[in-house]
Amino acid sequence: MLEIKNLRAKAGEKEILRGINLKVAAGEVHAIMGPNGSGKSTLAHVLSGRENYAVTGGEVIYNGKDLLAMSPEERAREGVFLAFQYPVEIPGVSTTYFLKAAVNAIRKHRGQDELDAMEFLALIKEKMKLVEMDQALANRPLNEGFSGGEKKRNEVLQMAVLDPRLAILDETDSGLDIDALRIVAGGVNALRSKDRAMMVITHYQRLLDYIVPDVIHVLYQGQIVRTGTKELALELEAKGYDWIKTAPAAAAH
C-alpha cells in the first residue's frame, strides 16, 4: 500500500528526514518510535502534505500513485488520514458541520452520492459510540475548549467517519490519562482491518500495550535504525533510547 523510498525532507535549512525507507502493506499496523527530535512527526506531516517541509529527495508510492505530487486534500480523498498530535481549534465550526463537509468532499471524489443531513447524522452517531463521545460535543465548535482526551477522541471519531485506507496516528497517546488512552486505543483497534494500514507514531511503549503493532521501527536522526517486532518496544522501554544512540544501526528492511 505504502512504499517510502529514501525520503529526505527539510524544515527551513535543517534536514530532518535523512533517507527513510519503509514498506507498509494493507492490514498491517506499524509503530514508529524514537526519541524527541528524531523526525517522527515530520514524517507524519510530510506524508499528509504539510507545506512547512520541503521534500529534498526520495519518493513515496501510495497505492501505485506518487503521493508527494498530491495536495493535502487529494491525499485525504485518496484515503490518507492523519490524526494530529495537536488538533487545531476552530471556533465557529462544529465538528458535525466540518465532518459532513469532509465526508462529502471525499464521497464526491469517489463518485458516490453526497450524504444528506439525516444520513450523515446516523453515521456520526454510530461512530461516536466507538469513542464513547457525547453528541453534545460534536455540536460544539471544533475542538474549542475540548480537553486533551476529548480532542484525541475527536481525531479517532473523524478517522472512523472518514474510513481511510492509510491512517497515521501522530502521538495520539500524548497527554492522555489511562482511561482516555484506553478509549482512544479501543477506537483505533476497532478500526483495524485487512484493508487498512496504520502507522502509529509514539514516543512511549505504553500505547503499544493497547495497540499491538505488527512491526516496530525506531527512528533516530532522520533514519530508521531498528526494525523488529513488539519485543523491540519492550527492549526500548527497558534500555531507553540511549541504547539506540550508541548501538550500531541495523539495516532497515
Added chain:
Amino acid sequence: MQSQPSIDRYTALFKQQYANGSARGPEWLLPIREAALANFRERGFPTTHDEDWKYTSLDRIAAGDFQVARGPASVSLDTVLAHSFVAAVHARIVFVDGCYAPELSSVTNSEVRIESLAAVVLRGDAVLRERVSSWPGEQNSLLALNTAFVNDGAVIRVGRGCRLGQPIELMFVATDGATPLASHPRNLVVCEAGSEAPIVENYCSLGDGKYFTNSVTDMLVEADAIVDHYCVEREGANGFHVNQLAVEVARNGRLTAHTVTLGGALVRNDVHVALNGEGAECTLNGLYLLDGQQHVDNHTEIDHAQPHTSSRELYKGILSGAAHAVFNGKIVVRRDAQKTDARQTNKNLLLSENGVVNTKPQLEIYADDVKCSHGSTIGQLDRDALFYLRSRGIGSDDARSLLSYAFASDVVSRIRIASMRERLDEYLLQRFGRN
C-alpha cells in the same frame, strides 16, 4: 482644512427647505434648528486632523450635493419585508429616504408606544420639547447637522416592566432615485425600569445610487431593564452612512448592542455607552465585512461612571480587496467606578494583500481597583487551521470559505433573535461561497 463650499451648500439647502415648505415642524423648532445649523457652520465637517477622524475622511460626503427627500418614495411592502432580517416583529416602523411611511409600518400602541418623531413634535409634547431644546449645543458637528435637518425618526417608549417577546424593527430604506438624497433620522428610545426589549435598526438600500444617511439614536435603559439592540447596515455600493448610537444605562440595567456592517462606500459607527448606575452592564458586539474600496470605521466609547459596572466588547472584521477598516475602542473608568470589569477584543481577518486595518484601544482609567483588558489582532487565515481542514479532504477554496464563515459566525451566533441569527447566517454562507 474644511472646505467652505460644503458648509454654504448646507446653509442654502436649509433655507431652501423652509422656503419651499419641505421642512415641517412647529414654530418653536425653527430657532433650535437655526442654532444647530450655526453650530454646524462653526464646526464644519470633521477632518482627518481631528483625532477621532484620523483615518476616515468625510470629503466625499462634504463634496456631495445631497438633496432632502420631500416625502417617502413609493416602495412596496414586499420589498421592505425582503430587506428585513426578522421574521416576526412586535412592531415595525419604516422610513423611506428618511420620511415616515405609515402604510409600510405596523405599529400598535399598547404597553409600548411607538410614534414618528414628527408626530410627537407636532403634538408639542412637553418632555420631548425640553429634550430637543438641548440638542443644538451638542459638541459634535454631525449631531448638529442632524438637528438642523432632522425630518423624522422613531420615538419609542417601552413601559415599566413590559417584556417584549418579539423585536421592534426600525427600517431605514434608501431608494435609488435619480437625485442623491440625504436623510437625518433621529430616534429616541426609552426602556423603562424592568422592561425587556429587542430593538432592531435596519439600514438598507434598494440600489447602488449615491445617498447619505446621518442617523442618530438616543436610548435610555432604565434600572433593571434588559435591552438588546441590533443595528444592521446593508448599505448600497455608493451609500454613505454616519451613525451615532448613544445609550445611558441605569442601575443594574443591561444593554447588548450589535453593529453589523455588510455594505456601503463609507460607514462610520459611533457607539457611546454610559454605564451610569451601579451594576450596569453592556456588551458591544460588532461585525464588519468589507471588500472593494469600502471604508468602515467603528468608534466605541464605554464610560464606566459608577462602581461594579462591567462591559464586554467583541468586534470582528473581514476585509478583502483594498478595503479599509478602522476600530477605535475607548474605555473610560471614572474615579468612583471601582470594581469595574471591562474587556475589549478586536479581531481582523485580511483575505487580500491590499486591505488596511487601523485598530486602537484607548483606555482612560482613573480608579485603582478595576479589571480592564484589551486585545487586537490583524491576520490572515490560520495556516494550521487551513491544513487541518485540507487534511480531511476539504478543498483549499472551501477551507478558506469555511474559515471565513466561521470567523464571522462567531459574532452572528451571539444574536439572540433566532430568525435574525438564521438570516444573517444564511447571508454569511452565501457571501463566503459555501455550497
